[in-house]
Amino acid sequence: MPFFSIVIPLYNKEKFVSATLESILAQTFTDYEVVVVDDVSTDASRNVAEAFSGKFTSGFRIISHQSNSGLSAARNTGIRNATSDLIAFVDADDVWKPDFLERMHTLIHQFPEAGIFAAGYDEKYPNGKSLSVHKNLDFAAGEMNLVPDFFAANTYQPIFWYGSAVVRREVFAAAGYFDEKITYGEDTDFNIRAGQLFKMAYYNGVCASYTMASENQITRASLSTKNITDFSKYEADAAGNPSLKKFLDVNRYILAIAYKLEGNSEKFGLLANAIDSKNLTTSQRFLLHAPGFVVRLVRKIKLLFLRRGVRLTTFRK
The missing domain is CATH 3.90.550.10 (Spore Coat Polysaccharide Biosynthesis Protein SpsA; Chain A)
Structure with missing residues (x-):
């Protein structure tokens, strides 16, 4: 073997x-x-x-x-x-x-x-x-x-x-x-x-x-046509595990922003409303509540820098 x-x-x-x-x-x-x-x-x-x-x-x-x-x-x-x-x-x-x-x-x-x-x-x-x-x-x-x-x-x-x-x-x-x-x-x-x-x-x-x-x-296809993780089924596990709860919320945030970019307000709301904002960075909280045009502008700037080999990220405090 x-x-x-x-x-x-x-x-x-x-x-x-x-x-x-x-x-x-x-x-x-x-x-x-x-x-x-x-x-x-x-x-x-x-x-x-x-x-x-x-x-x-x-x-x-x-x-x-x-x-x-x-x-x-x-x-x-x-x-x-x-x-x-x-x-x-x-x-x-x-x-x-x-x-x-x-x-x-x-x-x-x-x-x-x-x-x-x-x-x-x-x-x-x-x-x-x-x-x-x-x-x-x-x-x-x-x-x-x-x-x-x-x-x-x-x-x-x-x-x-x-x-x-x-x-x-x-x-x-x-x-x-x-x-x-x-x-x-x-x-x-x-x-x-x-x-x-x-x-x-x-x-x-x-x-x-x-x-x-x-x-x-x-990832190049529309997220709205995909089936994603049902994070809610893990909330009971996260009740006694703060690290897991934060993991769930940050991944909710990532997908919520993708739905916002696609204009899918229903799916955005389902994820965003389940997030404990304390588990996000300041910039993530800002983008979660910002208008769609602001998020799209930020994304364009990030992609511009990425083409030059520089990563701008909301994942660092």
Whole structure:
């Protein structure tokens, strides 16, 4: 049995998936299998992936869905077909640094009590710029340790995403799989469930690159057409967990602002009215109550700076 099972959801990423697979082949730790789940791509993605089959000596499979079912379903199919108890995820437009699996292997042996293992990442933009992620975590560069508070660490900019993480199979058995009804923010929903039950071990170094705007990235579509996390069902859990409550409210804020930008006042109100304003920064409280034209202007300014490699964010106090 391989030490890691690498799950790759694949849907219309013919221009990107070869770089993803090459980054796996470049890993310094090589005891793994690769499970690609083709979610009925309509381009040449599957053909590109199939061309790599002979390059992986430790196991390479492509599993096909019968109908397009979404990212969560593709991940869940990969998990159920994986042979290892340690599941690594990477989307078909993201890449790992060569030491990612080696760092995860070390984390797993140093912190066997953890259920989730992760590393830092950078964000890769279409203009070729890469930006580091601001972390709400007091770890020295290169440090490996347990994250003291999962929700506090991930409330502002998340310190990881599922392209820079490995999850034990037992986490899915206890917390459930990715919710296939959610079509936007499925990672957030899973984090709420898993973060309450399991510890995270973390390596504070950049081991992966997250592609911010590939061709069919879901964030480019209207949020109003998507199904999001029902945060209200976690309010009972948050009653005795202030970090979780803040995590819920900040994620409500992010989605509420997106609805405001789209002019969806009904869905904006449902989220905004459930937020405890004490859990937001001053700038977030301002934008939550500001007219739509002000929020759109601020967003344009942020994008202008982002193109120049400067991140302006409301997530810092």
